Amino acid sequence: MIKEITAKNQSTSWVEVSKSALAHNIKLIKAKIVDDVNLMAVVKANAYGHGDVIVSEAIRKLVDYLGVASVSEAITLRENGITTDILIFAPVQKEELYLYKKHNFTAVIGSFNELNLIDDDISFHIEFDTGMGRLGFYPEESTKVIEFLKQNNLKPAGIMTHFAKADHPNDESVHGQIWVFEGCYKAFNTTFGDLIVHASNSGGTLHYTYPYNMVRCGLSIYGYDPAGIINDLRPVLRWASKVIACKPIKKGMPVSYESTWRASEDGFLVVIPIGYADGIPRNLSNKLQMYCKGKLLQQVGNVTMDYTMLFSSSFVELGSEIEILGPNSMTPVEWAKYNSTIPYEITCGIHPKIKRILVD
Numbered sequence: 001m002i003k004e005i006t007a008k009n010q011s012t013s014w015v016e017v018s019k020s021a022l023a024h025n026i027k028l029i030k031a032k033i034v035d036d037v038n039l040m041a042v043v044k045a046n047a048y049g050h051g052d053v054i055v056s057e058a059i060r061k062l063v064d065y066l067g068v069a070s071v072s073e074a075i076t077l078r079e080n081g082i083t084t085d086i087l088i089f090a091p092v093q094k095e096e097l098y099l100y101k102k103h104n105f106t107a108v109i110g111s112f113n114e115l116n117l118i119d120d121d122i123s124f125h126i127e128f129d130t131g132m133g134r135l136g137f138y139p140e141e142s143t144k145v146i147e148f149l150k151q152n153n154l155k156p157a158g159i160m161t162h163f164a165k166a167d168h169p170n171d172e173s174v175h176g177q178i179w180v181f182e183g184c185y186k187a188f189n190t191t192f193g194d195l196i197v198h199a200s201n202s203g204g205t206l207h208y209t210y211p212y213n214m215v216r217c218g219l220s221i222y223g224y225d226p227a228g229i230i231n232d233l234r235p236v237l238r239w240a241s242k243v244i245a246c247k248p249i250k251k252g253m254p255v256s257y258e259s260t261w262r263a264s265e266d267g268f269l270v271v272i273p274i275g276y277a278d279g280i281p282r283n284l285s286n287k288l289q290m291y292c293k294g295k296l297l298q299q300v301g302n303v304t305m306d307y308t309m310l311f312s313s314s315f316v317e318l319g320s321e322i323e324i325l326g327p328n329s330m331t332p333v334e335w336a337k338y339n340s341t342i343p344y345e346i347t348c349g350i351h352p353k354i355k356r357i358l359v360d
């Protein structure tokens with residue numbers, strides 16, 4: 001009985017992930033880079049909320065590498081049978097070193113502290129901070145890093161940097177970062193032979209021409225151009241729920257906490273069983289539209305923790321499907337605009353407990 005109730009609760013909403021949209025986006029990205037450039041799909045943060053295991057399974061034959069933010073994310077993939085090469089962006093921690101060896105993960109090394117931890121059993125890339133202001137060696141440390149590696153018989157498999165502003169086409173700072181990075185990777189290639197050289201995220205790949213021999217794409221794989229310019233990428237995700245209540249509402253009646261909305265005409269109040277605990281930002285209250293049976297319904301009143309209300313001029317059958325995000329309703333890009341954020345934060349915000357289903 002308890003099991004049955006739990007199962008029902010879990011299906012208050014679900015996320016559909018389109019395999020063909022993933023393939024379409026990857027094809028489009030590959031058309032931007034030449035044949036011998038590798039593609040890394042970034043699947044950190046539960047594949048930007050799309051479900052890391054199902055996404056990785058769906059695309060593993062189409063990409064060369066997977067990128068994640070932590071060892072635990074990488075282990076989740078291995079435990080689910082994903083054998084693709086995985087690069088872990090996080091700094092190496094002493095306690096996790098054996099896991100890199102055990103699961104054949106590739107590390108990213110960005111400090112002397114980390115260099116002192118590793119040995120030649122671990123595959124690693126060296127990261128340079130050329131202007132991102134996050135992880136990595138500063139370019140000035142390049143010579144010292146090369147010396148250290150030589151002295152300790154360590155050979156990197158790759159070298160990378162990360163752009164701060166590649167989401168803006170033709171930004172001066174990207175060209176500046178590239179210029180600095182050229183100095184770093186050329187010195188490495190001279191010393192260690194040809195390494196895997198990579199810098200571009202989605203913005204870099206779509207709007208600049210520095211693919212080197214690998215690009216690291218996240219957002220574009222999921223169907224969005226961070227610059228909002230390329231619109232033939234196809235959004236991969238559709239988030240849907242079901243109507244759990246529908247009752248008449250009279251003109252003038254208030255809806256939800258703080259009574260921020262009142263009916264301007266008689267109609268029906270439609271309730272769906274998801275709220276800000278599931279990933280609908282409360283800031284978007286009264287701004288959303290959701291699709292139901294051929295119509296867009298206005299979301300009304302404050303979004304609550306577990307329930308969100310919509311207004312309909314006609315009765316909606318209980319159990320009717322409501323598209324929360326998707327091709328017929330609003331997109332994560334539109335939600336992001338209303339919430340002064342980026343689509344990354346919207347899709348990552350869909351609670352991991354919600355079921356992800358691979359479709360087509």
Ligand SMILES: *Cc1c(COP(=O)(O)O)cnc(C)c1O
Nearest residue numbers: 042162201202203216217218219
């Ligand atoms: C997240 C991340 C990416 C992917 O960025 P997108 O803009 O989603 O393509 C690439 N490289 C690193 C180091 C990252 O942290």
